[in-house]
Amino acid sequence: GAVVSQHPSRVICKSGTSVKIECRSLDFQATTMFWYRQFPKQSLMLMATSNEGSKATYEQGVEKDKFLINHASLTLSTLTVTSAHPEDSSFYICSAEGTFNEQFFGPGTRLTVL
């Protein structure tokens, strides 16, 4: 139980294009999902909290117009990196909140912007 998937697992795109990453809770419903970013050899950095049916809450310093989050259903949240640039290259990981508010993480998406 408590399986979270992400798609795609890796993506390479040209600078200036937009990339959408999907996060799905496969065997449970999640009112709340979270989006993290992780640089090599570093810990996870929370970008935003995604709540089903409402606007996402962004952490300080994260541009909401650049990282668009949509949580349209209890099993799906999407992160769109708009007008991606090389500095946006990173490992993006989502998590879904379980029954006891623990977080179950997806396998991550490696984004490379050329």
Add this chain to the structure above:
Amino acid sequence: GQQLNQSPQSMFIQEGEDVSMNCTSSSIFNTWLWYKQDPGEGPVLLIALYKAGELTSNGRLTAQFGITRKDSFLNISASIPSDVGIYFCAGQLNSGGSNYKLTFGKGTLLTVNP
């Protein structure tokens, strides 16, 4: 944002040895979580602790929620090569409302020599 003090940063041990790592915080948490992350993957939840003083086991793993609510440790007994990875502690302050964000430690890189 705030980070937990996790130590050690890295460990090199022989197969069969026991391992101990810990996290401390200047502020209290209501929940402590321990995750393991393999390269290129998302973190996997190992143990969740919900009560001060709680001692919980999961196979060869044992974790405790410090009585002061400001620390936690994780022990791994009889290590095996597949224990290799990065271990993260995470604290959660369930203060009600919608604040269930995790605060992560910087991770402990474990290497097990066969």
